[in-house]
Amino acid sequence: MKFRSPKARLEARFAAWKGRSEPLLGERAHFLRSLLENPRLTGAVAPSGPHLAQAMARAVAGVRSGLVVELGPGTGPVTKALIEQGVARERLLLVEYDPGFCRMLTQRFAPARVIQGDAYDLPRTLAALAGQKVGAVVSSLPLLNQPPALRARLLEDAFALMGPEGVFVQFTYGLKSPMPRAACVHRFSGQCSAPIWRNLPPARVWIYRADPQGLVREPMLTRLRDRADEWGEQWARKKHEAERLLRRQRARVRAMLDADAKVADAAARLRRRRPPADTTPPEP
Secondary structure, three states: OOOOOHHHHHHHHHHHHHHHHHHHHHHHHHHHHHHHHOHHHHOOOOOOOHHHHHHHHHOOOOOOOOEEEEEOOOOOHHHHHHHHHOOOHHHEEEEEOOHHHHHHHHHHHOOOEEEEOOOOOHHHHOHHHOOOOEEEEEEOOOHHHOOHHHHHHHHHHHHHHHOOOOEEEEEEOOOOOOOOHHHHOOOEEEEEOOOEOOOOOOEEEEEEEEOOOOOEEOOHHHHHHHHHHHHHHHHHHHHHHHHHHHHHHHHHHHHHHHHHHHHHHHHHHHHHHOOOOOOOOOOO
16 A cells, blocks of 8 residues: 655645535536626526536436437536436527537537527427437426516427427516416416525526416415516506595596685675765665
Protein backbone atom coordinates (compact mmCIF):
# COMPACT_ATOMS: atom_id res chain seq x y z
CA MET A 1 0.00 0.00 0.00
CA LYS A 2 1.43 3.32 -1.09
CA PHE A 3 1.72 5.86 1.70
CA ARG A 4 0.54 9.40 1.01
CA SER A 5 1.05 12.35 3.26
CA PRO A 6 -1.98 14.26 4.60
CA LYS A 7 -1.09 17.12 2.28
CA ALA A 8 -1.08 14.81 -0.75
CA ARG A 9 -4.44 13.29 0.23
CA LEU A 10 -5.94 16.77 0.66
CA GLU A 11 -4.63 17.87 -2.73
CA ALA A 12 -6.07 14.73 -4.36
CA ARG A 13 -9.48 15.35 -2.80
CA PHE A 14 -9.41 18.97 -3.93
CA ALA A 15 -8.52 17.92 -7.49
CA ALA A 16 -11.41 15.42 -7.54
CA TRP A 17 -13.86 18.03 -6.20
CA LYS A 18 -12.66 20.55 -8.77
CA GLY A 19 -13.13 18.07 -11.59
CA ARG A 20 -16.73 17.43 -10.51
CA SER A 21 -17.66 21.04 -9.78
CA GLU A 22 -16.20 22.81 -12.80
CA PRO A 23 -18.75 21.42 -15.29
CA LEU A 24 -21.58 22.28 -12.89
CA LEU A 25 -20.30 25.80 -12.34
CA GLY A 26 -19.87 26.29 -16.07
CA GLU A 27 -23.38 24.99 -16.65
CA ARG A 28 -24.89 27.37 -14.10
CA ALA A 29 -22.82 30.28 -15.44
CA HIS A 30 -24.17 29.67 -18.94
CA PHE A 31 -27.71 29.37 -17.56
CA LEU A 32 -27.44 32.67 -15.70
CA ARG A 33 -25.91 34.39 -18.72
CA SER A 34 -28.83 33.14 -20.82
CA LEU A 35 -31.25 34.44 -18.19
CA LEU A 36 -29.67 37.90 -18.22
CA GLU A 37 -29.55 38.09 -22.02
CA ASN A 38 -33.07 36.78 -22.66
CA PRO A 39 -35.17 36.53 -19.48
CA ARG A 40 -38.45 35.90 -21.30
CA LEU A 41 -37.05 32.73 -22.89
CA THR A 42 -35.26 31.43 -19.80
CA GLY A 43 -37.79 32.26 -17.09
CA ALA A 44 -36.00 30.74 -14.06
CA VAL A 45 -32.99 31.61 -11.94
CA ALA A 46 -31.64 28.02 -11.97
CA PRO A 47 -32.15 24.76 -13.86
CA SER A 48 -34.99 22.51 -12.68
CA GLY A 49 -34.10 20.59 -9.53
CA PRO A 50 -33.88 16.77 -9.54
CA HIS A 51 -37.19 16.27 -7.72
CA LEU A 52 -39.08 18.43 -10.23
CA ALA A 53 -37.31 16.73 -13.15
CA GLN A 54 -38.22 13.28 -11.79
CA ALA A 55 -41.87 14.29 -11.37
CA MET A 56 -41.99 15.45 -14.99
CA ALA A 57 -40.36 12.23 -16.17
CA ARG A 58 -42.85 10.10 -14.21
CA ALA A 59 -45.70 11.87 -16.00
CA VAL A 60 -44.69 10.16 -19.28
CA ALA A 61 -43.90 6.77 -17.77
CA GLY A 62 -46.91 5.22 -19.52
CA VAL A 63 -45.85 6.43 -22.99
CA ARG A 64 -44.19 3.32 -24.41
CA SER A 65 -43.96 4.25 -28.09
CA GLY A 66 -43.29 7.28 -30.22
CA LEU A 67 -40.89 10.15 -29.79
CA VAL A 68 -40.68 12.15 -26.59
CA VAL A 69 -40.21 15.80 -27.55
CA GLU A 70 -38.71 18.01 -24.88
CA LEU A 71 -39.16 21.76 -25.24
CA GLY A 72 -36.62 24.07 -23.62
CA PRO A 73 -34.39 21.40 -22.04
CA GLY A 74 -31.74 23.97 -21.07
CA THR A 75 -28.87 22.17 -19.38
CA GLY A 76 -30.74 18.84 -19.41
CA PRO A 77 -31.99 17.98 -15.89
CA VAL A 78 -35.35 16.77 -17.22
CA THR A 79 -33.62 14.97 -20.11
CA LYS A 80 -31.48 13.08 -17.59
CA ALA A 81 -34.56 12.16 -15.55
CA LEU A 82 -36.36 10.92 -18.68
CA ILE A 83 -33.43 8.62 -19.51
CA GLU A 84 -33.32 7.35 -15.91
CA GLN A 85 -37.08 6.72 -16.15
CA GLY A 86 -36.42 4.35 -19.05
CA VAL A 87 -36.90 6.53 -22.15
CA ALA A 88 -34.32 5.45 -24.73
CA ARG A 89 -32.07 8.23 -25.95
CA GLU A 90 -33.02 7.40 -29.54
CA ARG A 91 -36.63 8.35 -28.70
CA LEU A 92 -35.66 11.80 -27.39
CA LEU A 93 -35.93 14.91 -29.52
CA LEU A 94 -34.76 18.07 -27.77
CA VAL A 95 -35.88 21.48 -29.04
CA GLU A 96 -33.64 24.24 -27.65
CA TYR A 97 -33.29 27.87 -28.73
CA ASP A 98 -29.89 28.63 -27.18
CA PRO A 99 -26.96 27.36 -29.33
CA GLY A 100 -24.70 26.95 -26.30
CA PHE A 101 -27.24 24.67 -24.62
CA CYS A 102 -27.62 22.77 -27.90
CA ARG A 103 -23.90 21.95 -27.96
CA MET A 104 -24.02 20.93 -24.30
CA LEU A 105 -27.04 18.68 -24.87
CA THR A 106 -25.49 17.04 -27.93
CA GLN A 107 -22.31 16.19 -26.02
CA ARG A 108 -24.18 14.92 -22.99
CA PHE A 109 -27.12 12.98 -24.41
CA ALA A 110 -26.15 11.70 -27.87
CA PRO A 111 -27.61 9.91 -29.80
CA ALA A 112 -30.68 11.95 -28.74
CA ARG A 113 -31.54 14.42 -31.48
CA VAL A 114 -31.12 18.11 -30.71
CA ILE A 115 -32.87 20.73 -32.84
CA GLN A 116 -32.05 24.41 -32.46
CA GLY A 117 -35.26 26.32 -33.06
CA ASP A 118 -38.30 28.11 -31.73
CA ALA A 119 -40.42 25.85 -29.51
CA TYR A 120 -43.35 28.27 -29.90
CA ASP A 121 -43.45 27.51 -33.65
CA LEU A 122 -43.56 23.71 -33.67
CA PRO A 123 -44.96 23.23 -37.20
CA ARG A 124 -41.89 24.95 -38.65
CA THR A 125 -39.30 23.77 -36.12
CA LEU A 126 -40.36 20.10 -36.35
CA ALA A 127 -41.26 20.05 -40.04
CA ALA A 128 -38.51 17.44 -40.63
CA LEU A 129 -40.33 14.85 -38.51
CA ALA A 130 -42.41 14.01 -41.59
CA GLY A 131 -45.24 12.24 -39.82
CA GLN A 132 -43.20 10.34 -37.23
CA LYS A 133 -45.23 9.32 -34.21
CA VAL A 134 -44.90 11.59 -31.18
CA GLY A 135 -46.04 10.09 -27.89
CA ALA A 136 -45.42 12.95 -25.47
CA VAL A 137 -44.29 16.56 -25.28
CA VAL A 138 -42.46 17.62 -22.11
CA SER A 139 -42.09 21.36 -21.71
CA SER A 140 -39.88 23.43 -19.44
CA LEU A 141 -40.75 26.63 -21.27
CA PRO A 142 -41.55 29.74 -19.17
CA LEU A 143 -45.15 29.82 -20.43
CA LEU A 144 -46.36 32.50 -18.03
CA ASN A 145 -43.96 34.94 -19.71
CA GLN A 146 -46.00 34.59 -22.92
CA PRO A 147 -49.48 35.87 -23.85
CA PRO A 148 -52.43 33.45 -23.49
CA ALA A 149 -52.98 33.20 -27.27
CA LEU A 150 -49.40 31.98 -27.83
CA ARG A 151 -49.73 29.41 -25.02
CA ALA A 152 -53.00 28.12 -26.43
CA ARG A 153 -51.47 27.79 -29.90
CA LEU A 154 -48.52 25.82 -28.46
CA LEU A 155 -50.90 23.31 -26.88
CA GLU A 156 -52.87 22.96 -30.12
CA ASP A 157 -49.68 22.49 -32.19
CA ALA A 158 -48.38 19.86 -29.76
CA PHE A 159 -51.56 17.77 -29.98
CA ALA A 160 -51.60 18.19 -33.75
CA LEU A 161 -48.23 16.37 -33.68
CA MET A 162 -49.20 13.78 -31.07
CA GLY A 163 -52.81 13.03 -31.86
CA PRO A 164 -55.51 12.35 -29.25
CA GLU A 165 -53.43 9.74 -27.41
CA GLY A 166 -50.60 12.14 -26.62
CA VAL A 167 -49.59 13.69 -23.30
CA PHE A 168 -48.40 17.25 -22.77
CA VAL A 169 -46.40 17.87 -19.57
CA GLN A 170 -45.58 21.35 -18.26
CA PHE A 171 -44.25 22.64 -14.96
CA THR A 172 -45.08 25.98 -13.39
CA TYR A 173 -44.18 27.98 -10.30
CA GLY A 174 -47.65 29.53 -10.23
CA LEU A 175 -50.89 28.27 -8.69
CA LYS A 176 -53.03 28.45 -11.82
CA SER A 177 -52.93 26.35 -14.96
CA PRO A 178 -50.13 27.63 -17.24
CA MET A 179 -52.42 26.88 -20.19
CA PRO A 180 -55.42 29.24 -20.45
CA ARG A 181 -58.55 27.56 -19.13
CA ALA A 182 -60.66 29.06 -21.89
CA ALA A 183 -58.48 27.31 -24.49
CA CYS A 184 -59.01 23.93 -22.80
CA VAL A 185 -62.82 23.91 -22.48
CA HIS A 186 -64.26 20.88 -24.35
CA ARG A 187 -60.87 20.23 -25.91
CA PHE A 188 -58.24 19.38 -23.31
CA SER A 189 -58.25 18.24 -19.70
CA GLY A 190 -55.58 19.31 -17.25
CA GLN A 191 -54.52 17.93 -13.88
CA CYS A 192 -51.75 19.16 -11.62
CA SER A 193 -49.51 17.45 -9.12
CA ALA A 194 -49.10 18.30 -5.48
CA PRO A 195 -46.52 21.04 -4.83
CA ILE A 196 -42.93 19.86 -5.16
CA TRP A 197 -41.60 21.60 -2.07
CA ARG A 198 -38.05 20.32 -2.48
CA ASN A 199 -37.63 22.29 -5.69
CA LEU A 200 -36.47 25.90 -5.42
CA PRO A 201 -38.83 27.64 -5.86
CA PRO A 202 -41.60 25.08 -5.24
CA ALA A 203 -43.35 24.03 -8.43
CA ARG A 204 -46.21 21.91 -9.77
CA VAL A 205 -46.40 19.59 -12.78
CA TRP A 206 -49.41 19.87 -15.08
CA ILE A 207 -50.51 17.05 -17.39
CA TYR A 208 -52.79 17.84 -20.34
CA ARG A 209 -54.67 15.32 -22.49
CA ALA A 210 -57.08 15.61 -25.40
CA ASP A 211 -60.60 15.38 -24.00
CA PRO A 212 -63.90 16.52 -25.60
CA GLN A 213 -65.28 16.93 -22.07
CA GLY A 214 -62.18 18.87 -21.10
CA LEU A 215 -61.96 20.32 -17.61
CA VAL A 216 -58.95 21.95 -16.00
CA ARG A 217 -58.82 20.85 -12.37
CA GLU A 218 -56.93 23.54 -10.55
CA PRO A 219 -55.77 23.31 -6.90
CA MET A 220 -58.26 24.02 -4.13
CA LEU A 221 -56.44 27.20 -3.12
CA THR A 222 -56.62 28.49 -6.67
CA ARG A 223 -60.33 27.70 -6.93
CA LEU A 224 -60.99 29.46 -3.63
CA ARG A 225 -59.01 32.47 -4.77
CA ASP A 226 -60.86 32.54 -8.10
CA ARG A 227 -64.18 32.29 -6.26
CA ALA A 228 -63.14 35.15 -3.98
CA ASP A 229 -62.15 37.16 -7.06
CA GLU A 230 -65.58 36.44 -8.61
CA TRP A 231 -67.34 37.56 -5.43
CA GLY A 232 -65.18 40.66 -5.32
CA GLU A 233 -66.04 41.46 -8.94
CA GLN A 234 -69.76 40.90 -8.22
CA TRP A 235 -69.65 43.21 -5.21
CA ALA A 236 -67.72 45.77 -7.25
CA ARG A 237 -70.38 45.63 -9.98
CA LYS A 238 -73.18 45.94 -7.41
CA LYS A 239 -71.39 48.84 -5.73
CA HIS A 240 -70.94 50.56 -9.09
CA GLU A 241 -74.62 50.04 -9.95
CA ALA A 242 -75.74 51.31 -6.53
CA GLU A 243 -73.53 54.39 -6.87
CA ARG A 244 -74.94 55.02 -10.36
CA LEU A 245 -78.54 54.75 -9.09
CA LEU A 246 -77.71 57.00 -6.14
CA ARG A 247 -76.24 59.62 -8.47
CA ARG A 248 -79.36 59.48 -10.63
CA GLN A 249 -81.62 59.83 -7.57
CA ARG A 250 -79.58 62.76 -6.28
CA ALA A 251 -79.83 64.40 -9.68
CA ARG A 252 -83.61 63.98 -9.65
CA VAL A 253 -83.93 65.46 -6.15
CA ARG A 254 -81.63 68.32 -7.11
CA ALA A 255 -83.74 68.97 -10.21
CA MET A 256 -86.94 68.99 -8.12
CA LEU A 257 -85.42 71.39 -5.62
CA ASP A 258 -84.20 73.63 -8.42
CA ALA A 259 -87.68 73.60 -9.95
CA ASP A 260 -89.27 74.49 -6.60
CA ALA A 261 -86.75 77.28 -6.12
CA LYS A 262 -87.56 78.69 -9.56
CA VAL A 263 -91.30 78.62 -8.80
CA ALA A 264 -90.73 80.36 -5.45
CA ASP A 265 -88.48 82.94 -7.12
CA ALA A 266 -91.09 83.62 -9.83
CA ALA A 267 -93.84 84.03 -7.22
CA ALA A 268 -91.66 86.47 -5.28
CA ARG A 269 -91.02 88.56 -8.41
CA LEU A 270 -94.73 88.57 -9.19
CA ARG A 271 -95.58 89.82 -5.71
CA ARG A 272 -93.07 92.64 -6.01
CA ARG A 273 -94.64 93.84 -9.26
CA ARG A 274 -98.25 94.11 -7.92
CA PRO A 275 -99.35 97.52 -6.46
CA PRO A 276 -100.01 97.45 -2.77
CA ALA A 277 -103.65 96.91 -1.83
CA ASP A 278 -105.61 100.05 -0.55
CA THR A 279 -106.35 99.38 3.05
CA THR A 280 -107.84 102.93 3.87
CA PRO A 281 -111.40 102.57 5.24
CA PRO A 282 -114.12 104.37 3.25
CA GLU A 283 -115.46 107.74 4.54
CA PRO A 284 -118.85 107.72 6.25
